[in-house]
Amino acid sequence: QIRSVLGKVEAAVGAMRGAARVIPRPRSNEADIILVKKDILKTSPPDMPWDRQRRSFADGMTTVMSEMGVTITVCLAGGKEFGPTNLQVMGMTRAGKSHFFRLAVREISRTNDAVLWVIDVAKGAQTIGPVQNAIDWFAGSKDEATAMLTCIRTDVIRERGQYLADRGLDEWVPGCGLAALVGWVEEAAQIKLGTLFTRISETCLSTGVFLVNSMQRASHDNMPTSARAQFGAAVCFGVNSSTDSGFVLSEEVNAVAIADQWKASKQGACYVEAPNLSEEMKGLPGRTFWVE
Numbered sequence: 001q002i003r004s005v006l007g008k009v010e011a012a013v014g015a016m017r018g019a020a021r022v023i024p025r026p027r028s029n030e031a032d033i034i035l036v037k038k039d040i041l042k043t044s045p046p047d048m049p050w051d052r053q054r055r056s057f058a059d060g061m062t063t064v065m066s067e068m069g070v071t072i073t074v075c076l077a078g079g080k081e082f083g084p085t086n087l088q089v090m091g092m093t094r095a096g097k098s099h100f101f102r103l104a105v106r107e108i109s110r111t112n113d114a115v116l117w118v119i120d121v122a123k124g125a126q127t128i129g130p131v132q133n134a135i136d137w138f139a140g141s142k143d144e145a146t147a148m149l150t151c152i153r154t155d156v157i158r159e160r161g162q163y164l165a166d167r168g169l170d171e172w173v174p175g176c177g178l179a180a181l182v183g184w185v186e187e188a189a190q191i192k193l194g195t196l197f198t199r200i201s202e203t204c205l206s207t208g209v210f211l212v213n214s215m216q217r218a219s220h221d222n223m224p225t226s227a228r229a230q231f232g233a234a235v236c237f238g239v240n241s242s243t244d245s246g247f248v249l250s251e252e253v254n255a256v257a258i259a260d261q262w263k264a265s266k267q268g269a270c271y272v273e274a275p276n277l278s279e280e281m282k283g284l285p286g287r288t289f290w291v292e
Contacts, residue, residue, distance in 0.1 A: 006256070009033060025279075031256075041067050044268050044290035050110065056174040057114035057182075061107040063100060064235075064272055064286040072286050074233055075276040076210045077172070077180060082275035084171065084205040086230050088223075089214035090248045091237025091259075096268040097214055098127050100235060100288050101186060104212070109134035114180040117152075119145045122187035145191050152183060152209060153200050160207035172208025184212040189222040201230035218247040233274035238262035249273060253282055 006020040013035065020035055045065040060075035078084035091097050108114050109131070117137040120127055124140040132138070139145045160178060169176055183200075185191070193213075201211055213231065215222055217239075234248040236259050245259045249271055262269050268288040272281075 006033070009035070036067060039067070041065070041266075041269060041285065041287040044287055047289045047291045054110060054112040057108065057111045057180040058174045059111075060276065061104050063103040063107060064270060064288050066281065066284045066286040068284060070281070072272050072277070072281060074235070074272060074274045076182075076233060076274075077174075077208075078205075079276060083232075084210065085232035085275055086201055086205070086211040086213070087233040087235065087274075088218055088228075088231040088248050089212060089235045089237075090216065090218045090239070090244070091270070092216055092239055092244075092264055094264040094267060095237035095239070095262070096270065096288055097216075097237060098186075099268060099291075100237070100270075101127060101184070101214065102131050103288055103291065104184075105131040105134050106291075108182055111180075113174055114182060116182045116184060117148060118184045118186065119148060119188075119191065120186035121145055122190045127186055142191055145185075146196075148183075149196050149200060152181075152204070153196055156181065157200070157203055157207050157209060160209065164207065171206040176208075178208055181209045182212060183209060184214070186214050188213045188215045189217070193222070193224060193227065195224075198224045198227040201227045205230075217244055219244075223247070233272075235270050235272050237268070237270045238264050238266060245271075250282070256283060258285070 009020045020033055025031055058077040060073040062071050062073040064072040066072050076085055076087055089097055089100065105116060108116050115136045116134060118128060118135050119139045121140060121142050128135060128138060137148060139148045163178060172178060172180060204211060236245050236248050239245045239259050242254060242260045245257050246254045249257055250273060253271060253273060257271050259271060269285060271285055
């Protein structure tokens with residue numbers, strides 16, 4: 001119903017398709033409709049200059065510009081008003097996932113307290129090529145992927161948990177003496193995510209281990225339901241249908257999202273949801289910065 005109303009509003013004022021935006025009001029059945037006169041995301045926004053200052057992973061990753069001209073930062077490590085979470089990335093082929101991965105790797109490499117482990121059994125080193133020096137452990141085969149995940153489950157989480165407990169800490173915080181560990185799984189559907197991955201997702205966050213799961217379609221046959229509940233942040237690029245985007249976006253955002261209109265024609269265009277973002281920002285589309 002919301003989608004049909006937006007189309008009528010756009011037609012009535014002669015606006016371009018997709019120009020009308022609905023921003024749900026928190027804890028209300030009402031919403032605001034915004035008309036975007038100029039599509040500032042028609043092309044990818046230019047890259048943001050780095051001030052050469054290394055920050056904490058807890059400060060988040062800034063890789064997207066919203067259509068309102070405001071940068072979008074995703075904080076996985078939590079904060080005073082929101083808890084830590086894992087990140088689900090989804091989008092069809094050539095919608096912008098690989099470029100987002102490289103931007104995120106660059107953001108992580110600019111911190112002073114994070115390391116990165118990456119799995120990609122589909123493309124191997126093709127995706128990581130330009131950023132391979134920023135990756136501490138790369139697994140390019142299913143056996144290597146299983147070894148990495150097993151290590152995280154049986155050794156890393158346990159040892160980090162003990163370290164934090166010995167210092168009276170309930171969860172990872174910047175300056176605790178441990179670097180945050182980001183475990184990034186590209187084309188995750190290729191490794192048949194199962195019980196091992198689910199158990200990691202359920203226990204990793206308090207120890208400063210954060211999972212990023214990237215795939216073309218986060219359907220129930222590709223992503224275990226129990227693991228899905230542990231991914232409170234999402235980046236959704238172009239998809240084939242609103243059913244697909246509904247696998248990662250909240251019901252409120254998916255009701256007004258137009259990711260199914262983009263498909264792969266608007267690379268880098270995405271919706272971002274994360275605990276640290278305001279309700280207004282969650283309903284706005286954005287686009288990743290462009291870096292050669």
